[in-house]
Amino acid sequence: MNIEEAITKCEITLKQIKQYDPDPYYVNYFFNEYMISINNIINGIFEEANRDFGLFVSEKISEQKFYEKAKMKNDENAIKFSEWYSKKYIEEHKNPYPDVISQVRNFKNKFKKLPEIKIMLRASERYKDDINQEIKVKLSNQKLKSRDELDIEIKRQLPIFLQVLNHKRDEKNEPKIEENQVIASAFIDIENHEDVEIAYAAEIYIPVMERLVEESRKRIKELIR
Incomplete structure (x- = not known):
């Protein structure tokens, strides 16, 4: 799934969250699908970066694996992108609602479930x-x-x-x-x-992801010129 498809999936699952709100079972199901798409967007950024910088990370990409390969190959531009992304991510998540979704993502990655509704x-x-x-x-x-x-x-x-x-x-x-x-x-x-x-936080977060994708692509282009 590419980034644009993942963003569209976020928009679809947001509508489904709103449709079934406040039923905990269905909201949990569609919120989980939403969070999977968020993960796909973030990993998609590094898939594109992996391709554009020519790092050839063969296993499933992640921010950490991208950085490790960039360091191993001593690719200064790829390292610069990784460091830029880390700072940009923090900047985009200073506000409460984006931070909520980021915390939910961490929770889900750690415990393989969502917080109780x-x-x-x-x-x-x-x-x-x-x-x-x-x-x-x-x-x-x-x-x-x-x-x-x-x-x-x-x-x-x-x-x-x-x-x-x-x-x-x-x-x-x-x-x-x-x-x-x-x-x-x-x-x-x-x-x-x-x-x-949940629905409010998820709605606010989609433009954050879109902005992060746009800025990441712009930064990659600047570094590979």
């Missing part, structure tokens, strides 16, 4: 310091047993959620919300990031 209430039109509220719903094989049960639990917890959120917004002169402005979504906790909405 939880269902939370949130405002459909969110403000920066809005709270979210976890709701517990009975699951069957990690799937929602029925949409009706979810709706019942949402209605049960809605009054408290509205009261707390609207009080917080009132203190900041932000608009209050009504019952029809609350939705349930799938969230995760990862490292120092708590209550991160």
